[in-house]
Amino acid sequence: MSRADWEVVIGLEIHTQLKTKSKIFSGSSTAFGAEPNVQASAVDLGLPGVLPVVNKEVYKKAVTFGLAVGADINRRSVFDRKNYFYPDSPKGYQITQLDLPIVENGQVTVELPSGGTKTINLTRAHLEEDAGKSLHENFHNQTGIDLNRAGTPLLEIVSEPEMYSSEEAVAYARYIHQLVTYLGVSDGEMSQGSLRCDANVSIRPVGTVELGTRTETKNVNSFKFLEQAIEYEIERQIQVLESGQTVRQETRLYDSDKGETRPMRSKETATDYRYFPEPDLLPVEIDDAYIEAIRREMPELSGAKSERFVTQYQLSQADAFSLAGNIPLADYFEEVVRSGRDAKLANNWIRVELLAQLNKDNISIENSPVTADQLGAIISKITDKSISGKIAKTVFEALWKGETNSADEYIEKQGLTQVSDSSSLAPLIDKIISENPKQAEQFRAGKTKLMGFFVGQVMKETQGKANPQQVNEILNEKLG
Amino acid sequence: MIHEQSIREILNSLDKKEYSCRELVDHFIARASDANASLNAFITDTYETARNEADHMDTLRSNGTAPSLAGIPIAHKDIFCTRGVKTTAGSLMLDNFVAPYSATVVEKLSAAGTISIGKTNMDEFAMGSSNENSHYGPVKNPWSEKVVPGGSSGGSAAAVAARLCVAATGTDTGGSIRQPASMCGITGIKPTYGRISRWGMIAYASSLDQAGPMTKSAEDAAILLNIMAGYDEKDSTSAEQPVPDYTKCLNEPLKGLKLGFCKEYFGDGLDPKIEIAIQTALRQFEAQGAEIIEISLPSSKHAIPAYYVIAPAEASANLSTI
Amino acid sequence: MIVDKDVVLNIAELAQLQIEDDEVDHYVDSLGRILQLVEEMQSVDTQGVEPVSNPLDGIQRLREDRVTEEDQRELFLANAPESEQGLFLVPRVVE
Structure with a gap:
């Protein structure tokens, strides 16, 4: 058997830290990067006698996300205790939502890099608290515990197991990352752990329906690692099954240094979380008016944006969907076409030139070396025929490499403006015709494909700055 | 003193x-x-x-x-x-x-x-x-x-x-x-x-x-x-x-006050001395004008099993914080 | 469910409690009695009874998203058996 004989099934649990000033159950700051334990209050430490109180803002964020993915918002949600021991979880239990989470169901449609789209159903999204951090280095065989992160609000977004490749899983994770960032639900800072994925991976022989035994690879904090971890897990499971063994249902960790997953020892036996309703909190109830108020404040969502791009900019459905599904890219596009620039031309430039460069250098659109303003200036110059498409690429490259900050200035300095002025082109064309009498004669005799030869000569003389349309017109006139 | x-x-x-x-x-x-x-x-x-x-x-x-x-x-x-x-x-x-x-x-x-x-x-x-x-x-x-x-x-x-x-x-x-x-x-x-x-x-x-x-x-x-x-x-x-x-x-005088007397709490397992003490207290309330009404809380028999499910479950989590 | 020696040892592991061999029978017996109570509860007809997640018939009040806590690290660390560089030190846990 080979890889092609196996079908992969992936479900993701994405933990996203919510962008709030204070923690989910205490008034401690959630700011990143503070000295250890200076943002850990009595509640965060789980000192004897403390009680949690729910932060209003976390509900607003969770509902915002739920609305954005077309989910059901539970009017009544309940917190539960999930019991397990780990030093960076100081209470010995985590407050989470089991039976009545704030968000249930929902759906997203994402574009795949290899083409086409994929719709993924969400099971639920529930609120819970983050754990602290364990530091294993330099403490003489002890572990140092920093509880600044303990109690940071998390929204755990759980997908149905219906992604069938690492490509789909990564595209989905990227989409969720972009969405929560755009909505202001999370700051999206992956390097600070604002978004972490648990990947549930199983395989089954192609053509079978029953799901195979899954493993859960925890706490993957970059898209690259997510792809690697899933690929590793697929290959490992295939090897296990093809050698006649069975896959163990277990929790695994991804080791990015070694590029492999391995079982987490501590979780092997302790899988009974003994959930029960959190007695220190009451059920949270929200009403329709609350939900509607949040809906009114929400930014434009990708579906509406896509439709607007079609009507407002006359983009094709496919182009509009693609731009609107990538919020920073859509914002960039709108910035480029501001003040009525040619939208189709802008779309082409962004989707062809810009994205190719960004992908090649692995840079996000937010950090594009060519700003929307700069690209806009190029588009304007193409539209008013000051430069040709070819020259435009030269200008774009110069901007990309940081050789200049301004398209206009660069065109001016380098003398790249198209020569469209017939008074300067005409004498040059006369000169070229007289220098190439044989070709001129053949052209006049009907060999019109020699037009290309003459245009080439003019371009050579003008270093590509001549307006091709103008050159054609003058040549036709002189040779006619 | x-x-x-x-x-x-x-x-x-x-x-x-x-x-x-x-x-x-x-x-x-x-x-x-x-x-x-x-x-x-x-x-x-x-x-x-x-x-x-x-x-x-x-x-x-x-x-x-x-x-x-x-x-x-x-x-x-x-x-x-x-x-x-x-x-x-x-x-x-x-x-x-x-x-x-x-x-x-x-x-x-x-x-x-x-x-x-x-x-x-x-x-x-x-x-x-x-x-x-x-x-x-x-x-x-x-x-x-x-x-x-x-x-x-x-x-x-x-x-x-x-x-x-x-x-x-x-x-x-x-x-x-x-x-x-x-x-x-x-x-x-x-x-x-x-x-x-x-x-x-x-x-x-x-x-x-x-x-x-x-x-x-x-x-x-x-x-x-x-x-x-x-x-x-x-x-x-x-x-x-x-x-x-x-x-x-x-x-305030107890006249007009109604006291419920839950019958499920009396019976098997109750020490007679305690029952006498309670009955004596009830008679004193009555003497001062309160009305004693027998009531029934039929779920009372579940109270102890419920307690021994809820209390240890919550305690197990609460003690894990210590 | 029957509480036997294995169940007691598994529960003890989940609760991270060390139980001596000669104590196991005692726990088999006392946990078994609690399970009898659980079974008694399960025999109650609860059809049509809405689950209660809290004894109060109230709803949760939500707190404004404000930072109200100050840094009290030194005070809190004072109760820790060991600390270093602002961190609580615990026996090493390896993943």
């Missing part, structure tokens, strides 16, 4: 300058330090801070700025966190725990001017009904060393019964105020869940735990409850209900 006086009588004496807060506090400290070796009612004493606070209350009294219960010596069950004071919940596990903050109950009673002279002994983590399960040794019943004081608030019950303080705080999950109060012959109330903030009270079974006063009389209990009750934004389960003046109806 000062230590037999009610809270009202003490406040009256302080107003009349029959004695100072300092003298009052010293009187109880002397009694407590004498009796504690035999009763073991206190785990930790706070005599020094109590004396300082008494001096401070005397100053406030002379200024006319004293709070309502200025100078009243009390004691806190060692389950309430007291900032800067060891708080053990009767357990070796917390033998070194100096609470970095105070419970709302402690704050409120302190703001009202009461002075705590110590932390009272209790069954470990409030699990017990005899006070024999404390790491700090059993508490003796002041009425007889041969009988237990009850628990888990046995230290508070014994301290009040032996007049080592005017009143004490207790907590009750499945009888831990009411039962020791009964066994030591004092007054104890478990208020309705949510009436008093649980902030700073070390949890046993969070959905059942409730603090309450343990006093010499109903009047003293009402006075303390007035201070202890009320919504606390730090405790989501505290009730947002106005606090009535519990002392107001103390002297």
